[in-house]
Amino acid sequence: MTIELQINGKLHVGRVERYMHEALERDGALHFTLLDPEHRDENKLKAIIEAAERAGTDAYMVGGSLGVVQSATTQLMKLLKKMSKKPVIVFPGNVDAVTELADAIFFMSLLNSRNSYWISGAQAIGAPVVRAFGIEPIPMAYIIMEPGGTVSFIGDAKPIPNDKPDIAAAYALAGQYMGMRVVYLEAGSGAKKPVDVRVVATVRRAVDVPVIVGGGIRSAGDAKKRVEAGADVIVTGTLVEDEKDVYKALSAVVHAVKEGGKKRLKKKA
């Protein structure tokens, strides 16, 4: 799965993407913790980061679709940098999410949006900023599945029904053929049901790049089933915001992801 992309001898895969591939080769699957800067209770954020560190999360994503102001994003990034050595990746809800403190940004196109702003417009506005800040862009195909939630509404998406895995796979493959190096299957933050296992399996078979799955994953079982179906990265956000015992909930999910990953590595060997 290692990607070596060289043009005129210059390596175009950055540090965070390399970290992701190396960790995948070692563990088989990864867990990313999503923090939404809309939530500004610093003590709660500290408790979540502490728990995520202890649980062994592999990286942090920072972003949200609504109620995000740049000052809160910067503050959260600073806190993360103080408390963790893990990569911090911007998961942009819009152009103003770009901050210079991040290690990388999922430079994503919402492939199944009806509005060209979310496919290439915001990207054109954001690209010079990403370059000026020197943040590593990781080109990503962002695909919204039903129900899709807030991000689907804001992003003017045509969410793909969960009983149509072939449509999701077609979008994912189109993303790969357009040069995107990661696929993200999104059910929407807080979704009642995560992306269907059959969708994950079909997309996994269709593409070679890592597949990230998020939205509505709340239990170790949810996470493990999706890793076994082929998810390379499991993202949880709401889980850490809702649970009373954040560490217990997170460590169960991270453990399940790693167990699923080990199984996949064994299968490959």
Ligand code: 1GP
């Ligand atoms: C949302 O996929 C992420 O963009 C995470 O979703 O908040 O439901 O975990 P949850």
